[in-house]
Amino acid sequence: MAKIRPRVKAPKKAAMGEIIEIKTLINHAMESGQRKDSGGNTIPRQIINRFVVTLNGREVFSTDLFPSVSANPYVAFFLKAEESGDLTFTWHDDDGSVYEDTKSIEVA
Amino acid sequence: MTTKALARGALGLLAAGAVLTAGAAIGSDDGTRIHWGPYKVGDKRSGYTYAGAQTRAMQDDDFQNPAFLWLERGADIWETAAGEAGKACADCHGEAEEALAGVATRYPIHDEARGKLMNIEQRINWCREEQMGAAPFKWESEDLLGITAFVKNQSKGMPVAVSIDGPARPFWEQGKAFYEQRRGQLDMACTHCHVDHAGTMIRAETLSQGQVNGFPTYRLKWQTLGSLHRRFRGCNKNIRAEPYAYGSDEYVNLELYTTWRSNGLPIETPSVRK
Numbered sequence A: 001m002a003k004i005r006p007r008v009k010a011p012k013k014a015a016m017g018e019i020i021e022i023k024t025l026i027n028h029a030m031e032s033g034q035r036k037d038s039g040g041n042t043i044p045r046q047i048i049n050r051f052v053v054t055l056n057g058r059e060v061f062s063t064d065l066f067p068s069v070s071a072n073p074y075v076a077f078f079l080k081a082e083e084s085g086d087l088t089f090t091w092h093d094d095d096g097s098v099y100e101d102t103k104s105i106e107v108a
Numbered sequence B: 001m002t003t004k005a006l007a008r009g010a011l012g013l014l015a016a017g018a019v020l021t022a023g024a025a026i027g028s029d030d031g032t033r034i035h036w037g038p039y040k041v042g043d044k045r046s047g048y049t050y051a052g053a054q055t056r057a058m059q060d061d062d063f064q065n066p067a068f069l070w071l072e073r074g075a076d077i078w079e080t081a082a083g084e085a086g087k088a089c090a091d092c093h094g095e096a097e098e099a100l101a102g103v104a105t106r107y108p109i110h111d112e113a114r115g116k117l118m119n120i121e122q123r124i125n126w127c128r129e130e131q132m133g134a135a136p137f138k139w140e141s142e143d144l145l146g147i148t149a150f151v152k153n154q155s156k157g158m159p160v161a162v163s164i165d166g167p168a169r170p171f172w173e174q175g176k177a178f179y180e181q182r183r184g185q186l187d188m189a190c191t192h193c194h195v196d197h198a199g200t201m202i203r204a205e206t207l208s209q210g211q212v213n214g215f216p217t218y219r220l221k222w223q224t225l226g227s228l229h230r231r232f233r234g235c236n237k238n239i240r241a242e243p244y245a246y247g248s249d250e251y252v253n254l255e256l257y258t259t260w261r262s263n264g265l266p267i268e269t270p271s272v273r274k
Helices: B005-025 B053-060 B068-081 B091-095 B120-132 B141-153 B166-180 B190-196 B228-238 B249-261
Strands: A006-010 A020-028 A049-055 A058-064 A074-080 A085-093 A098-107 B109-111 B116-117 B218-219 B224-226 B271-273
Touching: A006 A085, A006 A098, A020 A049, A020 A085, A049 A074, A049 A098, A049 B166, A085 B120, B005 B166, B053 B271, B068 B091, B091 B116, B116 B249, B120 B141, B141 B224, B166 B190, B166 B249, B224 B271, B228 B249
Parallel strands: B218 B271
Antiparallel strands: A006 A020, A020 A074, A049 A058, A049 A085, A085 A098, B109 B116, B218 B224
């Protein structure tokens, strides 16, 4: 799909110490570099190779992604709510593009 | 404990019980008989009932279901003006939730002006060309898939109810003939797999009844949303038959026949399948 649209689902509020689930999804072809086009030429690899989540600038979750990951990667993880602030989600593309989304969370 | 509190407690328990039953109704893979809830109507079984537990979980969670990326695109198209008339779908039809509820259950319909059937994709492109003065979307493009899935999604949960009476009848008969006609190097008809052998194995895969209530569907194999006609083409290639074109009369007639077979099953668009 031409336009990359990250989707993030995170609770707006959480109790101190609560374990919250955060779900993320991004549309991306995750071209593995193993496929060939109809002319027999290799389609160059283009995947999201890294996904990082920070809370107020501090990294709270990160993962490397590899060519065997399916298109439109869905990543969900758990976080212990300990401070309010902005969760920033960044997806790093092989071509150098960075896709970003932000969600604020209020911890009481 | 006062009576009131007791009553409240009992109610709470009841509610919890109801939730549990609903949760247990679908998808217990412990070898016991599964009750499929709305996904099984009489003898008709949605493709959902042939999918694995993980695939079903993807479909059940609107966030995890990747097809919703296309639906967002469809929602944008609904609101965005295009073409010479400078109109968006919403300018004529209004709120999608109201205007489109139940619409998808009736398609394909017979179109008097063209003297043949019209499915939702063709209806959308007819609107674009005739009403908006815009270029039609290409078949299987992200745009057409997005808006089609968006339109069908407004009828989610409503039973499929296509009519095969009156002028649609001869097209239904042609679709039926296609369904039962042997074709391709393997010399097989649709019925051989999806009627005679539904539920049995073809190599490592279970054959489904070929119900179409979930299209456009996000197929894990395709890694994208795909139309019913793409599925038809895939099936035709599998039996080594020459596939017909997207939106061809043959496939639209077949779409009416297969949709009629799915009458009564709830619309699941966008479904997730293997």
